[in-house]
Amino acid sequence: MVGRGEYVVGRGEYRYAVDPDWAQLPAGVVLDDIPGVAVDSADRVFLFTRGPLPVLVFERNGKYLDAWGSGEFVGTHGIYVAPDDTVYCVDHKGHRIKRFTGDGALIQEIVGETPSHTGYVWGKPETVVSAAAPFCYPTNVCHSPDGDLYVADGYGNARVHRFSASGNLISSSGAPGSGPGEFRTPHGILVDRHGTIYVGETGNSRVQVFDLDGTWKAEWTDVQRGSHLCVDGADSIYIAEAGHVWHGWPGPMSPDRSAPRARITVRDRTGVILAEFGRDDVFFSPHGMAVDSQGDVYVAEVPKSACGGAAPPDYVPLTKYVRR
Numbered sequence: 499m500v501g502r503g504e505y506v507v508g509r510g511e512y513r514y515a516v517d518p519d520w521a522q523l524p525a526g527v528v529l530d531d532i533p534g535v536a537v538d539s540a541d542r543v544f545l546f547t548r549g550p551l552p553v554l555v556f557e558r559n560g561k562y563l564d565a566w567g568s569g570e571f572v573g574t575h576g577i578y579v580a581p582d583d584t585v586y587c588v589d590h591k592g593h594r595i596k597r598f599t600g601d602g603a604l605i606q607e608i609v610g611e612t613p614s615h616t617g618y619v620w621g622k623p624e625t626v627v628s629a630a631a632p633f634c635y636p637t638n639v640c641h642s643p644d645g646d647l648y649v650a651d652g653y654g655n656a657r658v659h660r661f662s663a664s665g666n667l668i669s670s671s672g673a674p675g676s677g678p679g680e681f682r683t684p685h686g687i688l689v690d691r692h693g694t695i696y697v698g699e700t701g702n703s704r705v706q707v708f709d710l711d712g713t714w715k716a717e718w719t720d721v722q723r724g725s726h727l728c729v730d731g732a733d734s735i736y737i738a739e740a741g742h743v744w745h746g747w748p749g750p751m752s753p754d755r756s757a758p759r760a761r762i763t764v765r766d767r768t769g770v771i772l773a774e775f776g777r778d779d780v781f782f783s784p785h786g787m788a789v790d791s792q793g794d795v796y797v798a799e800v801p802k803s804a805c806g807g808a809a810p811p812d813y814v815p816l817t818k819y820v821r822r
Contacts (some may be wrong), residue, residue: 512711514820515819517820528549529547532545532798533548536578539791539793540674544585573589616630618634630657630665632763633659635651641689642689646662647660648687650685652684656681658672684697685726687748690735705769708816732764735767738787739763741758798816
């Protein structure tokens, strides 16, 4: 990517060297938009793409291992690797969650209505006028320490759903709005090992914090359209923030070039920023993110989808940031 320096973070222990050419692709395989990225217990990296090979698997050093998922998805979005190394894939346009083995064997589906009725018109989040049952273009998924599954739903709904491990709906919470416990595009979701739920809203540009029972605890308002969240072994929370303008390329998000820009923030569990990286020439549209056991960060972006199929020239949709 043009303009990236060797280091993009220089605060304390969070310093990274940029490796945009990390993925060692076999002949004929090209990286398309990548809405999601996840790592398993062996630090294998799973890219969830919008190309002909939906799931691409790599070693930590970038060596290509496998590809699977052709024909399984209507629309690829979030990806999550569970503690047992099974892989959850969010098919937002198919209104379902699919669970696979690490080598791509389908073992479970959680299917909602197609879609549930909230008033939503695709691409117009303001048209969500009511909350509804699962799903209406869900976005991301994660587990709680007790094994329940939490789903952010998402583009066309204003709810977080809780499922049992077997896929039975336990509860749903949320309604359209900007008050405590209300959502506008709940896009990212994380449950940490302490049982705290973090929901990133691109519509309200904030993160809301809840207990496992759904009790509201706090909100972080210094978030620039939080699209994805993940956590490392030291309980530091990473947020991919899409910002309000696409860098270095004409985009409809905001004509105001002084609008908040895309970035990654690293925070403690109270929301205090420990480090951030992202300058005008770094991110276009960060959408997914993962942190491996060594603290390296993988950032996935969706420039083609964001610009109606016309991505910036030579743009790299997946970049690795190597912890120093």
